[in-house]
């Protein structure tokens with residue numbers, strides 16, 4: 001059997017709360033190395049949200065974002081939500097990419113932007129919450145449909161219960177409908 005997760009992909013599940021809704025997210029962390037890319041590109045297809053991540057201490061990684069973005073355009077579904085991340089924000093002394101450059105690129109692509117640090121836990125929760133929020137917003141119609149459906153089911157159940165009762169049941173203490 002093929003290994004899970006496949007080589008070049010790390011997989012984790014996490015539950016986060018967004019607007020009072022508990023959302024279980026699957027996180028697929030695809031390797032950046034060229035040799036894994038035939039495999040990892042296949043996983044873009046089912047993505048609902050994507051982080052494009054560069055390293056603020058590497059100008060090269062920033063330049064690579066354009067390539068990642070064009071791969072995402074090619075392989076990910078049309079409505080996929082994207083956020084640009086400049087990671088390693090704790091490495092200020094090694095910074096090669098200014099915050100303004102990150103903001104500028106994000107603006108060009110119409111994406112939100114965060115500088116994060118996985119080491120000092122800066123903006124990690126915020127960026128995951130934001131991406132989940134964007135995905136939920138993009139699926140709002142389906143979500144509202146589900147809510148309406150669930151509410152409809154509940155009303156129907158209440159109605160059926162009401163209809164099962166004999167007339168005046170609620171008002172008459174003597175009435176018995178068991």
Ligand SMILES: Nc1nc2c(ncn2[C@@H]2O[C@H](COP(=O)(O)OP(=O)(O)OP(=O)(O)O)[C@@H](O)[C@H]2O)c(=O)[nH]1
Pocket residue numbers: 030031032033087088089090091116117118119120
């Ligand atoms: N200082 C600092 N180092 C970090 C941060 N995030 C990751 N690193 C380090 O950067 C190195 C690479 O991290 P990975 O998580 O393997 O990076 P990656 O982009 O997933 O690498 P590939 O999957 O091989 O493409 C490791 O040594 C990490 O400890 C961060 O926020 N700050």
